[in-house]
Amino acid sequence: MDRERASRLAGAVVWTNDPSGAGPGRVLPDGCMDLLWNEGRLLVAGPDTRAYVTEGGTGVWTGLRFPPGAAPGFLGVPAHELRDRRVELSDLWAASAVRRLTARVDGADDPGAALEQIALDRAVPRDPLLSRLVQALDAGRAVAATADELGIGTRQLHRRSLVSFGYGPKTLARVLRMQRALALARAGVPLAETAVRAGYADQAHLSREVRELAGAPLTGLLR
Structure with a gap:
């Protein structure tokens, strides 16, 4: 439980x-x-x-x-x-x-x-720039466009992301996109529509990404 x-x-x-x-x-x-x-x-x-x-x-x-x-x-x-x-x-x-x-x-x-x-x-203040990065990527913004909006170079953004998230912003974007898709699918949104709304090219792209990140087929996770 x-x-x-x-x-x-x-x-x-x-x-x-x-x-x-x-x-x-x-x-x-x-x-x-x-x-x-x-x-x-x-x-x-x-x-x-x-x-x-x-x-x-x-x-x-x-x-x-x-x-x-x-x-x-x-x-x-x-x-x-x-x-x-x-x-x-x-x-x-x-x-x-x-x-x-x-x-x-x-x-x-x-x-x-x-x-x-x-x-x-032991709480310490969160870096507001990285909080803005998470918000932008979770909204489906591209990494390069987000870096420009934040006024930071992509290499520096990558370095800071490794320290804060454990991996670069592109990987973080993939993870957040998968979580968005799963939330939509679990709410009953059809998979083809889920793929579009979450930012995938199509349903096949969604299925490939979920299998790679989750190690299981999308339909199996939803069951």
Whole structure:
């Protein structure tokens, strides 16, 4: 069972997943990074460029999903160093500090609220330029046109995107476009119309992109 709610940390989401009795799951790329708690462990999920297949029956997972570009400031680690990885928080921070935080979450009535508070305690301002980049790409704007609008060169934009998102703006645009398409399709929009509205050339293009990023056919994800 999945549950989620908006966080008090702007743009973030607190979620809980109980895969008890379920088989492997599939976490799709979404441009985000997560702080995770599972059975007395704190971990970090880096930015994905492809679907991450989870094991079934590993207990309840609780997480704080940061908005795109926000987690590196909290972690103090460039996003590209965590790309397509799941790592223990103690690999990034001092072990003594992580033990204290782990005990804090373990003892909380609501682990999600505890993760949320940890993030709020260490919150740093988001780069407004990168927030504008995410908004533009999520609206379907081209990367080159967006760079011009932001007054930044494409190479510099690529470097800053690696630090904040884990990959360049073109990959981020593909991920956000797939998420737009899935939201439309799950809302019942016909696939041909979904492809056009999400910014794909046609339905075949949509299907190819989803299979490449999600590792599964679009129809299978919708089921």
